[in-house]
Amino acid sequence: xxxxxxKGDKVIVLxxxxxxxxxxxxxxxxxxxxxxxxxxxxxxxxxRQTQNSQGGRLPKALPIDLSNLALxxxxxxxxxVGFREEDGKKVRFAKTTGETV
Numbered sequence: 001x002x003x004x005x006x007k008g009d010k011v012i013v014l015x016x017x018x019x020x021x022x023x024x025x026x027x028x029x030x031x032x033x034x035x036x037x038x039x040x041x042x043x044x045x046x047x048r049q050t051q052n053s054q055g056g057r058l059p060k061a062l063p064i065d066l067s068n069l070a071l072x073x074x075x076x077x078x079x080x081v082g083f084r085e086e087d088g089k090k091v092r093f094a095k096t097t098g099e100t101v
Contacts, residue, residue, distance in 0.1 A: 002090065003030060004071075004081040009101070011069045012078050013040055018064075022072065026061065034063035073097045 005011065009025045023037040041064045049055030070078035071094065079096040092101040 002083060002092075003028065004092065005035060005066055005069060010072045011035075011037060012072055013037070013064065013068060014070050014078065015068050016041070016064070025069075028066075029063065032063070033066050035066055035069060036061050036063050037069065040064060071101065074099055 005025060005028065007025050007028055011023065011025060013019055013021050013023075018040045021040050023039045026036045026038050028035045038061060041062045042059045043062050044057050045060045047053070047055050047058055071081055073079040073094040073096050075097065077096060079094040081092050081101065082095050083090055084093055085091070086100070093099060094101060
């Protein structure tokens with residue numbers, strides 16, 4: 001099954017405490033069905049100081065379920081993702097505008 005949402009996609013949160021927030025996908029875990037979106041679902045993590053990094057209370061983006069995310073189209077609205085073949089390649093397209101992603 002091809003991935004509807006991928007790393008680097010601009011998405012909007014559909015439900016939860018961060019509903020309406022927008023961000024870019026930093027990583028996707030297809031097996032768990034979750035994605036980490038920059039600036040969304042933030043939590044404070046207490047980290048120990050190491051030689052490479054300063055310790056303290058650092059904000060960290062936690063994974064959010066893929067079903068709570070929607071791709072943003074060129075108009076800045078939430079859209080579903082479809083698949084079609086162009087020039088012998090399978091490409092994703094926004095259902096609202098019909099443009100390839």
